[in-house]
Amino acid sequence: MPRALANRIELDYDTHGEPASGRPLVLLRGLGTQRIQWPSAFLDALVASGHWVVTFDNRDVGESQWFDAAGPPDLAALMDALRSGREPRLAYSFADMADDVVGLLDALGIASAHVAGMSMGGMLTTMVGHRHPERVRSLVAVMASTGNPALPPPTPAALEVLMTPPPTERDAFIAHHVRSGRVLGSPGFPTPDAERAAMGARVYDRAFHPEGTARQYAAIVASGDRRAALATIAAPTLVIHGSDDPLVPIEAGRDLAATIAGAELLEVEGMGHDLPVALCARIADAIAAHTSEAESRAARPGRVLETA
Secondary structure (H helix, E strand, C coil): CCEEEECCEEEEEEEECCCCCCEEEEEECCCCCCHHHCCHHHHHHHHHCCEEEEEECCCCCCCCCCCHHHCCCCHHHHHHHHHHCCCCCCCCCHHHHHHHHHHHHHHHCCCCEEEEEECHHHHHHHHHHHHCHHHEEEEEEECCCCCCCCCCCCCHHHHHHHHCCCCCCHHHHHHHHHHHHHHHCCCCCCCCHHHHHHHHHHHHHHHCCHHHHHHHHHHHHHHCCCHHHHCCCCCCEEEEEECCCCCCCHHHHHHHHHHCCCCEEEEECCCCCCCCHHHHHHHHHHHHHHHHHHHHHHCCCCCCCCCC
């Protein structure tokens, strides 16, 4: 697949649909995950509803540029620096990752786009809206958080999934992927173990790179409480969150929607911290309604809508 020089690094990306006829929509994945993990049913539904979709691997995962020269992060030193008010040592910051999105827009010749992401990608989506308001038409943050330290923590089982390094052996990794999916997945819309195993195999074979996930996690932790920054967002924003999310509890979605002026909140009963095939059409429809309304508002008299 193509690679683009974006924000001075190389990003692996793909596009879906036709740029001439679709609303540009960039999708951002979560911590340590790859662009191939977007369900094809979800991408197809977004294209069918009028989008030109761009997917990519975040830096340090998949086939985008890795930062192994920086070594694994020292999380204890990171936390100590944050407690003492010192600047932590990082391979890159959360702001750098948000700027990658705009770098990719530049590389593809897109003046402005709708930006949507899930989990870490949802958090990055809001940071793009804060740092580059002129480049976003609307924002969609799925299962995301503001970093508010007063929010409820993950469940013990979900926290264990987050903090347990994946096995390095292929079959063990696939089994770990299945177990993790059971913990984090949507109880109202369960994904068969066979589907989880097949995706685990694809992920492992394409790019097994746990050090990159650790460095991404360090960037999230160092970003801290982002509420003050997110309160500046003016772009139309939709927050989508599952009622049964064990990793980023529903209170985080409510907090995010309350922080961004005018944000809408869609709470999905039975949804956990994943995007099961059974929910793809519903989530895609919600995004399509949101982006369509944002374009309609921008096209009203007195407003100018940039095109790619």
